[in-house]
Each structure stands twice: as structure tokens, then as C-alpha cells.
């Protein structure tokens with residue numbers, strides 16, 4: 001849509017850059033209405049275009065003397081925040097030489113990608129009273145995983161994870177519901193029976209989102225592939241794990257990363273309390289450690305145990321390929337264990353399970369093979385199975401990894417996964433507001449921002465949308481409280497270890513630990529502890545939302 005379709009802005013004097021930084025700043029601009037518009041005296045409404053949010057009032061008087069016919073003089077306020085707009089509007093009444101039309105100029109906002117994150121972002125921008133353009137390349141250009149031209153298509157499972165009260169996925173959804181998430185509303189409408197999980201009819205879900213976006217007067221949907229991030233205005237990049245090639249290249253240039261595509265794999269994580277430390281022993285390989293501590297827990301195998309485990313890995317049932325015929329390579333340094341195992345019986349014990357430099361305290365000898373468990377966080381309440389990325393079905397992982405000595409009763413906080421992914425190295429690039437540190441007018445949301453999962457993508461879309469709207473209105477962007485699941489996702493993407501960065505689902509691991517007193521209180525009560533974390537998260541979200549912008 002061209003901004004000049006309904007009339008013609010006349011040449012303006014160059015804006016004073018100094019003055020612009022001191023809101024409220026106003027200028028008077030002239031607008032040449034068409035004859036028909038002038039006749040119908042509707043130009044004040046028709047002068048709306050996408051980067052102008054309009055607080056409008058019909059012109060009380062005809063254009064001022066000495067102006068060309070059909071020429072309007074319009075008071076324009078640059079970058080007023082919501083409170084200033086109200087006072088500016090009343091000032092406008094005393095603006096004798098101009099009709100009482102007030103246009104609040106904001107930067108144009110482009111949302112690139114009409115998937116889960118992009119649709120939620122566009123909706124939040126519109127909810128803040130601003131207009132935006134949502135760019136979606138389908139159906140002209142499709143991806144290997146999408147099947148339809150609908151917005152917010154769920155490419156694989158139809159589950160938005162558990163609604164089990166006081167679980168981390170429930171908390172994230174509950175926070176989104178409290179913030180009027182479009183996609184969570186659509187999920188409620190499209191819900192189908194699925195036990196505790198929020199499972200949806202994917203067609204009804206995508207249809208509900210598509211209808212809401214297409215019929216919103218402040219969202220312009222443009223079906224085209226975007227090749228570069230727009231140089232002007234505000235942009236939210238939400239093009240997902242299957243971002244098209246040209247744009248991925250441009251993002252690579254912008255972020256200084258030459259490779260964004262790869263088959264991404266994630267190692268499983270187990271709850272520390274479920275590890276049998278009478279078997280798993282603490283040691284660092286060759287006693288090398290940054291602070292001389294024994295950083296790892298080590299699960300020792302004898303030959304018989306190793307052989308049984310190896311055979312089980314080879315025979316494990318895999319997750320069916322999401323994208324048949326996909327040729328995206330595995331990272332050679334990050335191969336799934338099944339792939340390593342297929343290269344020979346000893347490859348695992350010379351690879352991720354090598355026993356060198358580790359002496360078992362019980363026997364004083366080196367084990368036949370060792371799985372190392374690496375502490376996941378400062379709290380040491382969860383451990384990562386080092387190098388155990390894989391694509392086995394989840395129940396298979398539980399069964400086979402419980403064959404590991406020391407993990408017989410392991411509780412899995414996360415299972416290993418593998419899929420093609422495109423994401424940026426968020427901790428080195430993004431602020432907690434999801435803005436690119438080097439170009440704050442560019443936001444990243446969804447899977448490409450370095451989160452994992454449907455609801456996490458929706459959540460970062462919501463955050464980026466709200467923050468982009470605040471930036472456009474020159475309001476202060478308030479990061480979400482750290483206690484919330486939303487704030488914890490932002491803290492993770494912007495603050496995790498950039499060197500070994502891997503996208504994450506929401507888990508209690510990402511949320512801050514309870515204070516000492518509460519920990520004592522819930523020492524032997526895991527459900528109680530989780531309920532308390534959720535209670536605090538929602539309380540702080542409510543307090544955050546209660547503060548006017």
C-alpha cells in the first residue's frame with residue numbers, strides 16, 4: 001500500500017534533528033487532498049497510512065487563507081508517548097492556523113514471518129494501537145515443512161505441551177493468557193482432547209489466527225519473500241527455523257555469522273536428585289578443572305554393560321524424519337549418538353564415552369567406558385548427558401538411558417532432540433528486550449531468536465511485539481521480571497553461555513531459584529517448590545502489568 005494513494009504530501013522542510021529528540025516535538029505539514037476527498041471532506045480520515053497512528057478529529061474550519069485549494073495544514077507530532085498524545089491533542093484545539101487533525105508519527109513496523117512468533121508480534125503491535133506490515137512468503141515460496149498457505153501453521157506435533165498445573169510449560173502459557181495472547185486464544189478455540197496437554201486441531205488453529213490477522217484493520221498482510229531486513233523503521237525478524245536462504249544470508253551478514261543453518265541436536269538433561277551418586281563419581285578428566293573442583297559426575301560402564309547399552313542404541317526406535325529427503329548435514333562435531341554408533345562398536349567409547357583420564361574411586365581403575373554428566377547451572381540441580389544428542393523417541397530415551405550405571409532412576413527434565421534449525425547466537429547478539437544490540441530497531445523472535453518450541457516462539461513474539469510498539473512510541477521498554485517465565489526466556493537468550501549456545505524450551509531450570517528460606521521449606525517437596533515458583537512468577541507478572549506504561 002502506497003502512503004500517497006489518497007493524496008499528496010507536499011515538500012517539507014528538513015526536520016530539525018535536535019528538536020526531534022525533545023518530545024513532544026511538532027511540525028506543521030501540508031497535505032494536498034484530491035478533489036474528491038476534498039469534496040467529501042473525508043481527507044482527514046483517508047490520510048491514514050501504515051506508519052501513522054491517527055488521533056483524529058474532523059476539521060472544524062476550512063483550510064486557512066492563502067493556501068491552495070484542497071490543501072490541509074496538519075499538525076504532526078513526532079514520537080509522542082501515549083500520555084503526551086493526550087495533552088498534545090488538547091493543545092491542538094488552540095492551533096488556529098491548522099485543522100484539528102493530529103497525526104502521531106511513529107516508525108513503520110515490519111514483522112517478517114507469519115508463523116507463530118510473527119502473528120503474535122503483529123497482534124501485540126496492533127493491540128498497542130499501532131499499525132504494522134506482516135510479511136509472509138507462503139504460498140509463493142514455501143518451506144520443506146509447511147503444507148498450507150495459512151498463517152501460524154503448526155509444522156509437526158499439534159501439542160502446545162502440558163496444562164498440568166504448576167509445570168513450567170503451563171506457567172508460560174498462563175503468563176501469555178494473562179497478556180491476551182492471540183495464539184493462546186486461538187488454541188483455546190481449537191482445543192481437542194489430549195489428556196493434560198493443550199492439543200489443538202491444527203487447521204482450526206491456523207484458520208483462527210489467519211482470520212484474526214487478515215481482518216485486523218491495523219495489520220497489513222503482505223504475501224512476499226523478504227530478502228533483506230528493511231533499512232528503515234523497526235523490524236521484527238520471526239522467520240523461524242526454516243528461514244529462506246536470501247534472508248538467512250542477510251541475517252548472517254548483519255550478525256557477522258556465516259552459518260545459521262544446521263541440523264540442531266540437543267542432549268538430554270536429568271534431575272540431579274535422581275542420579276545415583278553411589279555409582280556416578282565426581283571427577284574431571286585428568287583432574288583438569290578451572291577451579292580445581294571435580295566438575296563432572298561420571299557414570300562408569302564395564303564391558304558387558306557397554307555392549308548391552310550399545311546394542312540398545314543401535315536398535316532404538318527413531319523419531320520419524322520431519323522433512324523427508326532433507327539433506328541438511330549434521331555438525332560433525334555434534335553428531336547424534338546413533339550416527340556415531342553406526343560407525344563401529346568402539347566409536348562411542350572412543351568418542352563421547354571415552355574413559356581416559358578418569359579413575360573410578362570404587363575400583364581405583366579406569367572403566368571400560370564412561371558417560372559424563374555436566375552441571376547445567378550454578379544451582380547444580382540438573383545435569384546434561386554430555387555428547388548424548390540423539391533422535392530416539394522420548395520413551396526410548398528414557399528406557400535406554402536408564403540402562404546407564406547411575407541413571408537407573410533418572411528423571412528427565414529434557415530429552416535429546418534433533419531437527420533442522422536456523423538460529424542466531426542470541427547471547428552474543430541480543431539484549432533481554434530481544435533487540436539486536438548493534439541495531440536496536442531490529443528485534444528477533446521465535447525459533448530464530450534461539451528459543452525452542454511452539455509456545456516459546458509465541459512468547460518471544462509477544463515480547464518482541466510489545467517492545468517494538470514501545471520503541472515506536474518512544475516509551476521506555478521495560479524488561480519482563482526475571483521471576484516470570486517470559487523474563488526467564490529473555491534472560492536465557494540474552495545471557496546464556498554464547499560459546500556453547502543451544503536453544504531451550506522453558507523449564508524450571510531457566511527460572512530463578514527460590515530464596516534460602518523457601519528452599520528449606522520445600523526441601524523434600526518438589527511439587528510444592530514448583531507451585532511456589534509459579535506463584536511468585538504470576539504475582540510478579542501481575543505487578544508488572546499493573547504499572548501503567
Ligand SMILES: Cc1cc2nc3c(=O)[nH]c(=O)nc-3n(C[C@H](O)[C@H](O)[C@H](O)COP(=O)(O)OP(=O)(O)OC[C@H]3O[C@@H](n4cnc5c(N)ncnc54)[C@H](O)[C@@H]3O)c2cc1C
Nearest residue numbers: 113115116117137156157226239240244322446447453454
Ligand atoms: C520440522 C520441524 C518440526 C518441529 N516440530 C516441533 C514440535 O513438534 N513441537 C514444537 O514445540 N516445536 C517444533 N518445532 C520447533 C518450532 O517450535 C517451530 O518451528 C515453530 O513453528 C517456530 O515458530 P516460529 O514463529 O519461530 O517459526 P515458523 O512458525 O516456522 O514461522 C516462520 C514463518 O516465516 C516465513 N518465512 C521464512 N522466511 C521468510 C522470508 N524470507 N520472508 C517472508 N516470510 C518468511 C515462513 O514461511 C513461516 O511461515 C519444529 C521445527 C521444525 C523445523
